[in-house]
Amino acid sequence: MMAETVIIGGGIAGLSLASELAVRRGSGDGIILVEAENALAHHTSSRSAQQLIPSYGPEPVLELTRLTIPDLVTPTYAAPVPLAWPSPFVVAGSPADVAAMTVPGLRTLSSDALFEYCPELSDNAERYQSAIIDESAVRTDATALVEWHRRRAEHAGVQIRTGARVTAAQRASGDAWVVTAGEEQLTARTVVNAAGAWADHVAEFFGAAPQQLQPLRRTAALVSLNEPLGPTHPMVDDAASGWYYRPDEDGAMISWGEAEPSPACDAQPHPGSIEELIETVERETSMRVTGVRKAWTGLRTEAPSGIPVCGWDPQASNFLWLAGQGGYGFQTSSALARAATDVLVGGQIGGWLSAETVTALQPQPATE
Ligand SMILES: Cc1cc2nc3c(=O)[nH]c(=O)nc-3n(C[C@H](O)[C@H](O)[C@H](O)COP(=O)(O)OP(=O)(O)OC[C@H]3O[C@@H](n4cnc5c(N)ncnc54)[C@H](O)[C@@H]3O)c2cc1C
Structure with a gap:
């Protein structure tokens, strides 16, 4: 052929x-x-x-991201469902950890404003003293x-x-x-x-x-919560450790945010990894996980x-x-x-x- x-x-x-x-x-x-x-x-x-985050990655990635988002938000070829919609991204933690992740253009949140966006962090005010928000981030399907x-x-x-x-x-x-x-x-x-x-x-x-x-493992899960986060809740990244969560239907997607070298393969979660992640989420936030709908590992491959x-x-x-x-x-x-x-x-x-x-x-x- x-x-x-x-x-x-x-x-x-x-x-x-x-x-x-x-x-x-x-x-x-x-x-x-x-x-x-x-x-x-x-x-x-x-x-x-x-998630498409214009403040996440090295400069060439930021430029490619800024150019990609409009194509997905207003596609030129008919899409039967929205391909992308606003979904802010928050990094929360100590002032030093948050400052290390700040890029120009992001808005700093006071702890009051952070807890208004993310009430599930308010019981842990000692850990989440500072935050930044990227309001230009979008979610894609x-x-x-x-x-x-x-x-x-x-x-x-x-x-x-x-x-x-x-x-x-x-x-x-x-x-x-x-x-x-x-x-x-x-x-x-x-x-x-x-x-x-x-x-x-x-x-x-x-x-x-x-x-x-180099393929790098990253593990995540979709979980049900006792109280839904709400569809406009931002994605939240823990500045100190890199684990993150974002709303998903009536629950959340949670991830370790790790980058563990792996051969190219159909990667699967390590035994116990999702349980440990749930323990971390429940220890640091007031979210309570009522079930795991799906868990997976994927390979992010980097030069x-x-x-x-x-x-x-x-x-x-x-x-x-x-x-x-x-x-x-x-x-x-x-x-x-x-x-x-x-x-x-x-x-x-x-x-x-x-x-x-x-x-x-x-x-x-x-x-x-
Ligand atoms: C947990 C996690 C969270 C992520 N979150 C985000 C995010 O929020 N935003 C974002 O932008 N990115 C995110 N990524 C990264 C993103 O998913 C990847 O960058 C992207 O999917 C890579 O796409 P790809 O087409 O290069 O690779 P793949 O989707 O892996 O496609 C490569 C394809 O090549 C095929 N292939 C391999 N060998 C052969 C062969 N010999 N012959 C024929 N076919 C072959 C494979 O079967 C595979 O289907 C995340 C990744 C993970 C794991």
């Missing part, structure tokens, strides 16, 4: 690129997305906190967003293959690739590596420069710089990286899809992104 572009990976990265590229080209003909699992977004993209990209891509003619794991690649004539995906051999002029935690592994098939990507990797591989021609999104894969998704599309269509990222960010995104040469 002949293709113009094969995208490897059916998470938010691969799907948002498929939909953006198809719309930009005016057709999805010749674009094939291959996903190893039998369902799309089986790995990290179905395991996130679904990750399932709806992934589905929105799938529909937009397929409507334009993109072919999506699930159960099609890439296991080998070789050069075809010219600079094209022959990619083995499941039972199929796909010949493509360009290949995009959006394989999440497996991106360095996939790169080996193509002789591309490894980006030293050593902590900045996503988006650009041509320095040694394997016609091989584009779209990986290393770490904990920012949703909040940077539209801008990164636009950047990757620029490269595929015109050879380089356009002037809408700062030169510093464009440089920071470039894949690194292989080290000895």
Whole structure:
């Protein structure tokens, strides 16, 4: 089968690129997305906190986030449900711990104002003396967003293959690739590596420069509470320890906020981890957990710089990286899809992104 572009990976990265590229080209003909699992977004993209925080991350991530949020709040292609809506983000703790996490533009909250937003912290006034709020943060519905990209891509003619794991690649004539995906051999002029935690592994098939990507575990749960937090309650991050919670239906999503190195795999919570997290939440707040609806672990995959990797591989021609999104894969998704599309269509990222960010995104040469 002949293709113009094969995208490897059916998470938010691969799907948002498929939909953006198809719309930009005016057709999805010749674009094939291959996903190893039998369902799309089986790995990290179905395991996130679904928050887009313009004050969270290194500067290139902040710029990509600022550019992504408007695309999700007011999508140009019909969305049957809202893709994003306001959802403030609060960091609370000691003055020193909160100050360490402050970036310009955030509003400081007095403890009275904090306890008005978050009455469940008011019994622990000694720990929560100080807070900052990012009122420009938004929540996304990750399932709806992934589905929105799938529909937009397929409507334009993109072919999506699930159960099609890439296991080998070789050069075809010219600079094209022959990619083995499941039972199929796909010949493509360009290949995009959006394989999440497996991106360095996939790169080996193509002789591309490894980006030293490290998958990092993060565990979370959806719990029921004795008293709901209310839909406008902010997401709250404990400045000292990094655990966090946010409202979810009649309960909350809670997470350790940890970053524990892991091989690429279908990660699962360590035994006892959710119980310990619930103990912590109940010790530090007045929230009382009445049940666990779902618990999971996902892999946030980072390059050593902590900045996503988006650009041509320095040694394997016609091989584009779209990986290393770490904990920012949703909040940077539209801008990164636009950047990757620029490269595929015109050879380089356009002037809408700062030169510093464009440089920071470039894949690194292989080290000895
Ligand atoms: C607990 C937690 C909370 C998070 N919270 C947020 C948040 O609030 N906001 C935010 O922006 N981000 C958040 N993230 C990060 C975000 O979820 C990720 O950055 C994003 O999902 C990564 O998307 P991806 O498409 O790169 O990876 P994935 O979703 O993992 O997709 C990669 C896909 O590639 C496929 N693949 C791998 N190898 C092959 C192969 N050989 N052939 C074919 N397919 C292959 C995999 O099966 C997988 O489906 C969070 C992550 C976690 C774990």
